[in-house]
Amino acid sequence: MRQAEVKESFVMALDALRANxxxxxxxxxxxxVGVFSIIVVMTAIxxxxDSVESSLSQLGANTFQIQKWPSMRVGGGERDWQKYFRRKDLTFDHANALVERVTRAKSIGVDEGLWSAEVISDYAETNPDVRLxxxxxxxxxxxxxxxxxxxxxxxxxVDSNRRVCVIGAPVAKKAFPFGSPLGQTIKFHGIGYVVVGVLEDMGSSFGSEQGNFVLIPLTTGLNRYGWKRSLDFVVQAKDQASFDDVQSQVRGILRTIRKVPPGEEDDFDxxxxxxxxxxxxSVTLAVRAGAAAVSSIALVVAGIGIMNIMLVSVTERTREIxxxxxxxxxxxNILLQFIxxxxxxxxxxxxxxxxxxxxxxxxxxLFLQLPPSVPLDWALYGxxxxxxxxxxxxxxxxxxxxxxxxxxxLRYE
Amino acid sequence: MSLIEVRNLSRLYHMGEETVYALRDVSVGIEKGEYVAIMGPSGSGKSTLMNLIGCLDSPTSGEFILNGIEVSEMDDDELADVRNRQIGFVFQTFNLLARSTALHNVELPLVYAEIDSETRRERALEALGQVGLGDRVTHKPNELSGGQRQRVAIARALVNRPAIILADEPTGNLDSKTGVEIMALFEELSSRGNTIIVVTHEEEVARHARRIIRIRDGLIAADERISPEDRIQVGQS
Known part of the structure; x- marks a missing residue:
């Protein structure tokens, strides 16, 4: 295929387009329509x-979390719910056992959401959406x-159930607008906690601020809000290389102390x-597949239209041929030109x-107030x-x- | 050897049950630099002969040697190549690409000859100059008069320096004054050594040539040289 010929065909094609x-x-x-429908869905997703992934990556590098309930469920219905519901709680004892026995982890911690309410300081009061x-x-x-x-x-x-807390940057800004919160006392549900630390600002995602929380020692919290609950464990491996090892070690230990018989599936996520x-x-896959199906139908229909118009064009231009x-x-040459x-x-x-x-x-x-995205790969596929x-x-x-x-x-009229 | 050697050329058409001889056993030779008119009434076979000489068609039997190339046995792609390099067509209805400029129309044979764009432009401008349209290169066919369009078509025929220029009723769509101008142009091209074959049914057009081949019922009825006295000559400008 030669360049001059391709260019010639290209110019002729644009001419033909302009003429009709x-x-x-x-x-x-x-x-x-076909291309639009696929690109619009792909762009929206x-x-x-982008924003879901950035908010999900609030977990640090090489970190995984252990929880009783899976974080997202697709379908499943009542039976699955029952299965998760019957699982034993993840307790502080389990966490301590992990700390004792897991050798290759960099850190093991517990994170338990206790309540959401307003934080009151001597100077100001926040919205009642701060998580404890x-x-x-x-x-x-x-x-x-x-x-x-x-x-x-x-x-x-943690050992001595102290009433201390570390607060996120947004909380510090709202509850202590004028000075340093360190050493001050905040009240949550009427109980005072001494602020011993403030976290770095973590920005926002999905329009809500990260770090809008108050962190207290686990034991202090459980004593106040009750021990009968399942905790989430946060485990960080030393590096990417040991990530899988640490995961399997943690899995093994948890299965042992929770007495899961060999061959049965884990009773935790x-x-x-x-x-x-x-x-x-996988959740968005269905949407994407749907869009792909709709636009392939549109494209086939469009293709038939193209074929029809090209057949007309060939007849009209018999003499030119x-x-x-x-x-x-x-x-x-003619074949290439018309293709x-x-x-x-x-x-x-x-x-x-x-x-x-x-x-x-x-x-x-625009509607969700997320940063815009240009899916170059999909533009190319389109x-x-x-x-x-x-x-x-x-x-x-x-x-x-x-x-x-x-x-x-040549004789064609 | 002549430029065009036609030996025992026959062309058959099958029309349903019937077999029609468009040409029977025609033999003719045309030398380089000749200016020949092929005449005959419609249905005589002159178009068939023209199509064969123009390498648009292949004979049923016989030999056709053009510029030393045996073309009667060639396949479609080879024929296209021969048409591109050896033959310059001029049609009654000009057959220019309506949406392209004169320059682009003239360049077109060179596109298929795979010649680079600089040389293409150079040679197309030269050819347009030869037909007296050096100042009309960016005009499109609908901005040109009939005579000018035919000149563009002649420039297109000349541009790849073909062995023969094959004109099919080149004045058929022109008024008589413009027709005479076009015939003058052919004379000029002929005097520069181009081999020209004009197919026509008009005696007046044919009389510009130096030789007339008359076809009737698929046979050559006459092949006559025209004496200088009988020739119509247009005053050369």
Missing amino acids: KVRSALTLLGIL RVMQ RGVTPGTFPGKNWVVESGRSILDAD MVSNDSLITQFR GVRRAIGAKKK IEAVVLCQVGGIVGVVLGILGGNLTS LLICSAVGVVFGTYPAYRAAQVNPIEA
């Missing part, structure tokens, strides 16, 4: 995915919490960033579809699919054009 504006526009509409969480020192690295000023929760705090992201993807053949075009024409026709529709699709998909980012439609549905008309007898074509 309305007809071309109507034909393009089909391709446009990508927008959400019971934690242990090992929770901090696994959750990516960095103490900006003051200190972290210590083992001593282990989630990591990767597993959460995988789960999110005859002239080209007379001055030296081979059959394959390129079909591809150009599809591409014009495709490009418009991709642009509109990306714009449309990013409306979700255009490739267009080319494929052009080639598939343009070949037959182009073949017809190539088979035209030049003598008859």
Whole structure:
């Protein structure tokens, strides 16, 4: 395939498009709709995915969490619910056993959401959406919490149920607008906790601020809000290499102390960033598959339209084909010309579809106040699919054009 | 050897049950630099002969040697190549690409000849200059008069320096004054050494040539040289 010939075909294709504006526009509409529908859905999902993934990665690197309930469930219904419900609680004793026995973990901690309420300081009161969480020192690295000023929760705090707390940056800003919160007392549910540390600002995701919580020693929290509950464990491996080892070690120990018979499935869930992201993807897979199905139907219909219009075009331009053949075009030159024409026709529709699709998909980012996303890979796939439609549905008309007898074509009125 | 060697050329058409001889056993030779008119009423076989000489068609039997190339046995792609390099077509209805400029129309044979764009442009401009349209290169066919369109078509025929220029009723769609101008152009091209074959049914057009081959019922009825006195010559400009 030579460049000059391709360029010639390309110019001719654009000429033909321009010469039949309305007809071309109507034909393009089909391709446009097909590509638009796939790009709009992919863009919208990508927008959400980016932000879900960034908010899921609140777990630190090489960290996984152990919990009684899975973090996302797809289908399953009552029976699955029953299965999870019957699981034994994950207790503080289990956590301590892990701390004692797991050798290769960097940190092991407990994170337990206790309540949501307002925080009252001597100066101000926050909205009643601040979460109170019971934690242990090992929770901090696994959750990516960095103490900006003051200190972290210590083992001593946990051992002796101290009424101390570390607060997130948004809480510090709201409850102590004028000065340092360190050493001050906040009240949560009428109980005072001394602020010993403030965390670094963690930004926001999905429009809500990260770090809108108060962290207290786990034991202090459980004494106040009750021990009969299942805790979440946060385990961080030393590095990526030991991640799998640590996971299997933790699994083994938990199975032993929870007396899970060999061969039976775990009676707890282990989630990591990767597993959460995988789960999110599997949830959105159905939506994506649906979009793909709809747009493939649209594209097939559009392709038939392209084929139809190309057949008309070949008939209309029989004489042109005859002239080209007379001055030296081979059959394959004519074939290529008309295939390129079909591809150009599809591409014009495709490009418009991709642009509109990306714009449309990013409306979700406007409504959900998420950062916009441009799925370049899908834009590329969209255009490739267009080319494929052009080639598939343009070949037959182009073949017809190539088979035209030049003598008859020159005589054609 | 002559530029065009036609030996015992026959072309049959099957029309249902019937077999029609469009050409029977025609033999003719045309030398390089000749200016020949092929005449005959419609249905005489002159179009068939023209299509064969133009390599648009293949004979049923016989030999056709063009510029030393045996073309009667060639396949479709080879014929396209021969048409591109050896033959310049001029049609009654001009047959230009309506949406392309004069320059692009003239360049087209060179596109298929796989010649680079710089040379293409150079040679197309040269050819347009030869037909007196050096100042009309960016015009599209609908911005040109009939005579100018035919000149563009002639430039297109010339551009790849073919062995023969094959014109099919080149003045058929022109008024008589413009027709005379076009015939003058052919004369000029002929005087520069181009081999020209004009197919026509008009005696006046044919009389510009130096030799007339008359076809009737698929046979050559006459092959006559025209004496300088009988020739119509247009004053060369």
